[in-house]
Amino acid sequence: MVLGVNPNTELRALRTLRDEGLLDVGRGRASRAAGTSERSEVIDMVRDLIQLGRRNGFRRDDLVALLESMRGQEKR
Numbered sequence: 001m002v003l004g005v006n007p008n009t010e011l012r013a014l015r016t017l018r019d020e021g022l023l024d025v026g027r028g029r030a031s032r033a034a035g036t037s038e039r040s041e042v043i044d045m046v047r048d049l050i051q052l053g054r055r056n057g058f059r060r061d062d063l064v065a066l067l068e069s070m071r072g073q074e075k076r
Helices: 007-019 037-055 060-069
Strands: 023-025 031-033
Touching: 007 023, 037 060
Parallel strands: none
Antiparallel strands: 023 031
């Protein structure tokens, strides 16, 4: 604890960064910065979409199939 931070707090922070796509965690102690703030924003929006879909009765497979069916159809 070089900075005097509780190890549980440190692990929680690392998990949050990983979950937001800002940190790639490798084996052992290998970790590296990843992604961008834009990537984090997209991840947040995808999470919101998943929650909306679940509230409206969509299963994971339904959402994946919907996204795959829309591939190449995005507005430009």
